[in-house]
Amino acid sequence: MSSPDRTVQVTTPSATEIRITRDFAFPREQVWRAYTDPELVARWLCGPEGWVTTSCEIDLRTDGAYRHEWRHDDGRQMALVGRFLEVERPTRMVRTESFEFGCEAQAGEQHATAELLEIADGTATRVVTTIRFPSQEARDATLASGMAEGIGASFAGLETLLAAEAHA
Amino acid sequence: MLNHMVAFAPKALDAAFQALAHPTRRAMIRALSAGERTVGELAEPFEVSLAASSKHIQVLERAGLVTRRVEGRVHTCRLEPAPLQAVAEWTADYRAMWEQQFARLDDVLAEMQPEKLPSKSRRARRRKS
Numbered sequence: 001m002s003s004p005d006r007t008v009q010v011t012t013p014s015a016t017e018i019r020i021t022r023d024f025a026f027p028r029e030q031v032w033r034a035y036t037d038p039e040l041v042a043r044w045l046c047g048p049e050g051w052v053t054t055s056c057e058i059d060l061r062t063d064g065a066y067r068h069e070w071r072h073d074d075g076r077q078m079a080l081v082g083r084f085l086e087v088e089r090p091t092r093m094v095r096t097e098s099f100e101f102g103c104e105a106q107a108g109e110q111h112a113t114a115e116l117l118e119i120a121d122g123t124a125t126r127v128v129t130t131i132r133f134p135s136q137e138a139r140d141a142t143l144a145s146g147m148a149e150g151i152g153a154s155f156a157g158l159e160t161l162l163a164a165e166a167h168a
Numbered sequence: 169m170l171n172h173m174v175a176f177a178p179k180a181l182d183a184a185f186q187a188l189a190h191p192t193r194r195a196m197i198r199a200l201s202a203g204e205r206t207v208g209e210l211a212e213p214f215e216v217s218l219a220a221s222s223k224h225i226q227v228l229e230r231a232g233l234v235t236r237r238v239e240g241r242v243h244t245c246r247l248e249p250a251p252l253q254a255v256a257e258w259t260a261d262y263r264a265m266w267e268q269q270f271a272r273l274d275d276v277l278a279e280m281q282p283e284k285l286p287s288k289s290r291r292a293r294r295r296k297s
Contacts, residue, residue: 006270006274008263008266008267008270010262010263010266012185012188012189015189018262020263020266022266022270024270024273024274024277025274026277026278030277030280031277033280034273034276034277034280040276040280043272043275043276044269044270044272044273044275044276045269046268046269046272047265047269048265049265049268142262143262144262
């Protein structure tokens with residue numbers, strides 16, 4: 001039995017994937033709603049630093065489309081768009097993801113799977129998001145994005161990653 | 169200083185990621201993070217030949233994650249922190265973005281009224297601000 005761990009684990013299960021795992025101290029149905037109701041999603045899917053959500057549309061069904069839009073302080077616009085490949089309430093959703101910057105679609109589409117697992121006798125939920133990129137290069141570029149220079153050395157991230165292995 | 173230079177070179181990062189891309193090697197790194205181990209001690213928990221374990225240790229050495237010293241017939245391995253530091257820094261900001269989003273999701277969840285009935289419509293809805 002596991003108890004909710006609110007640290008975010010970021011792992012690389014293969015050369016083209018990133019896996020993000022995080023526990024929430026709320027029942028799965030509630031987490032599913034927060035993940036799929038566009039009014040709720042708009043309140044937390046803030047994107048990287050400096051970006052603000054401007055709109056959020058979700059048509060939650062197989063082949064349904066979704067679109068999140070953000071605006072940066074400096075006026076730039078960005079959107080995350082795609083369609084759902086699988087929707088299995090409240091346990092799993094699979095969707096494509098691609099980014100648009102301004103009016104330009106960025107080349108390359110990601111494939112994202114979110115799995116919601118009940119833990120702690122159903123009082124909590126583990127969300128495991130696995131994003132598959134078209135190439136290792138695209139995956140690595142995403143991991144490196146936003147990296148500030150001159151950060152002091154820290155083992156904390158890797159300790160978390162290795163600790164997650166021990167609990168897997 | 170050499171370790172610092174190695175840590176920030178892209179090829180060194182490749183080697184570190186490749187070294188980490190195997191559960192046996194990750195287990196060895198965890199063992200070494202608690203202190204030095206001989207090659208025999210590192211190999212002991214695994215149900216493969218000593219030769220197979222030695223190959224894993226060599227991958228770790230080529231990535232600069234492990235150094236060994238030889239005293240007679242005893243080979244003792246030690247974890248070298250610099251490549252791990254580079255990997256940890258490199259993933260830090262991506263994780264930080266998710267941490268921020270999930271912290272906000274925690275707040276949204278705390279404010280929601282728990283509903284028993286799955287009453288929400290599945291049709292497209294729009295929120296503009």
